[in-house]
Amino acid sequence: MQVPSSTVAGGGPSGKDIAGHEFLAFTLGSEEYGIDILKVQEIRGYEAVTRIANAPEFIKGVINLRGIIIPVVDMRIKFNLGTPVYDQFTVVIILNISGRVMGMVVDSVSDVTTLTPEQVKPAPEMGTAFGSDYLIGLGTIDERMLILVDIDKLMSSSDMGLIESLAS
Structure with missing residues (x-):
């Protein structure tokens, strides 16, 4: 399924x-x-x-996933969200972005949610860990709020370009 290409002001x-x-x-x-x-x-x-020697701190390194070497990014380090703690809830989300496979370390995953048009609000222009360029908007589910991230844009941004060279 292809996401339509129309965009809002944030891109x-x-x-x-x-x-x-x-x-x-x-x-x-x-x-x-x-x-x-x-x-x-x-x-x-x-x-x-x-x-990997001389890799930025946010690139934790690489793992071997069924014979494929995959770079792994720790998002807490990448966005200065405090010292990461690796416990039983810490997971690696394996992503497939434009044919490239990479891992993203997060504190935990909770569920999969379907959002209706009424539940998606534009992201406010303010300082969040993820620059507004990488935000799709805010998803609201009852009292819960999800910060929706454009993972394609984030993982293909220039500072993440190093991942390409590590995985090659």
Whole structure:
């Protein structure tokens, strides 16, 4: 399924374009985020990674996933959200972004949620860990709020370009 290309001022898909899409909810610190479930290949428990010399701190290293070497990014380190704690809830979300497979370490995952157009609000222009360029909007479910992240844009941004060279 292809996401329509119309966008809002922030550059991401508009609320009506993403409505009805399913989002995987995950936490980083005290905030809850959501990414398009279609980008998720699998979810794995956190395991030790092989560090790469001279890689930025947010790139934890690489793992071998069934014969494929996958770079792993720790999102808490990437967005300065405090010292990461690796416990039984820590997971690696394996993503498939434009044919590239990569891992994203998050504190925990909770569920998959389908959002209607009324539940998706534009992201306010303010300082969040994820720059507004990477935000689709805010998904509201009762008293819960998901910060919806454009994971394609985030993982293909220039500072993440290093991942490409590590995985090659």
